Amino acid sequence: MGEAAQQKKGSECEKEKEGDLFGNMELLCCEVDPMRRALPDPNLLYDDRVLHNLLTIEERYLPQCSYFKCVQKDIQPFMRRMVATWMLEVCEEQKCEEEVFPLAMNYLDRFLAVVPTRKCHLQLLGAVCMFLASKLKETIPLTAEKLCIYTDNSIKPQELLEWELVVLGKLKWNLAAVTPHDFIEHILRKVPLPKDKLLLIRKHAQTFIALCATDFNFAMYPPSMIATGSVGAAICGLQLDDGDSLTDLLAKITNTDVDCLKACQEQIEAVLVNSLQQVRQQQQQSNPSKTVDELDQASTPTDVRDINL
Template structure:
């Protein structure tokens, strides 16, 4: 019998570098160059004929699942989506080739960001072998060419540390805020609307949404509602109104995705019960039941 132990599989990381994170010039540079990596228009209108927004969402969701399952670094997925959007805004593409492109973009982003990148073989398997290895490798070069080999794009994740550092957050909450913000960033990357926003705005909105959602505003006045928005807006030179709008949109996307998840939940629940999971999680489930509101749609975000 073969046994796999994931706990052994540690990635050795560098410590956070204060020279980078505590220097405002880095943040300013990021803000200066971030515009270069944003698609200028909606390519659904002017470039793509075959590809619809819902298809982008489908491929994005698949890419996110692969990245999650493979435990990729947080920035891999948003970066891969950036590649995909930039490619699609220059090359008309058929829908049956979209999954291949998604795989290629993950392949590239993973190689750029990870010490142990995703392998081409794994990506092919995740496409249920509909993609051939040779195709993945050939198209890697095409995508690279269309991106002008310009792979080190600025992603919202690049801003998180810079933003979080400047907020009066309780020490023990920083990691949680960071994690939630990263989650919201990933969620944003699945929605095309956000692809046209500057990464700094998405990052700022995500941190704002995370802090609001975690109820961290009870301790410090400056983390309260408008104060927080003003503070966040100042850090990344974003218009306060834009930022608030962005944060609201993030919360709406969150709501939408959870509603979808909820709709799908019923059949899946049945499914999983059949799979006969080992026990030990009952407590968690019971807790779920008790804390779940009768209907999420009743929650008003406006």
């Protein structure tokens, strides 16, 4: 075999090896789960100083005022609820971490508490807040382009990036806000219930926290109270409580007044009932021929364009 033929054969072998290598790498990439979740750190979870520090600093991240009374003239509470519902739907569809939506709402409330904002900019503000929260909490953050698509391209990526700097400035780049999710694991580890029950409680409590974030009445509540009330509402809803003993324990864990905790829990449960009734009414109007069971399984899209006029 000539030298040229040997070189050609060697080159073909190298290409085959390279092809096998990239083929194996492609298979490996497909097998790796890109949405890996970090496990709780026991050194942080079982150190009561962490919970104490969270309770100490949580009020720093509350809105400065009830902004519908003293700051906002163009935006109404129902508009905030519509944008919040849209943001929740985006986070759920994108399978974001549970912390992303409440954190984004924290940014939105803190911004609206200091900056008078036109209603036509409210959805843009919501998109920016999700953009920032996902950067802080997600392994793979939401992109500006994807968020613009969710607004039916009513905003452009460049506009979102410009507003990102505005929001960061008004929040003084203080993005590591304390949210109710920060307290959930600290509370649950001290609740004397089986592990399988605690998993159910966590799931229900996360739903309650998201529900509270959509309702402005909870915007000024300390995150620890919302977290404790959500856990209490979950325990009550799952019929795992045994009188007032668990309520007293929950109040003690987060240094919350028992009566305030009960009032918060009742308010959370009332918001849930009201929310379910509104969803059923909307679905009944759009699908009058469907039964109640069918309506419960249906989804209700949110049209934020109604407030962008």
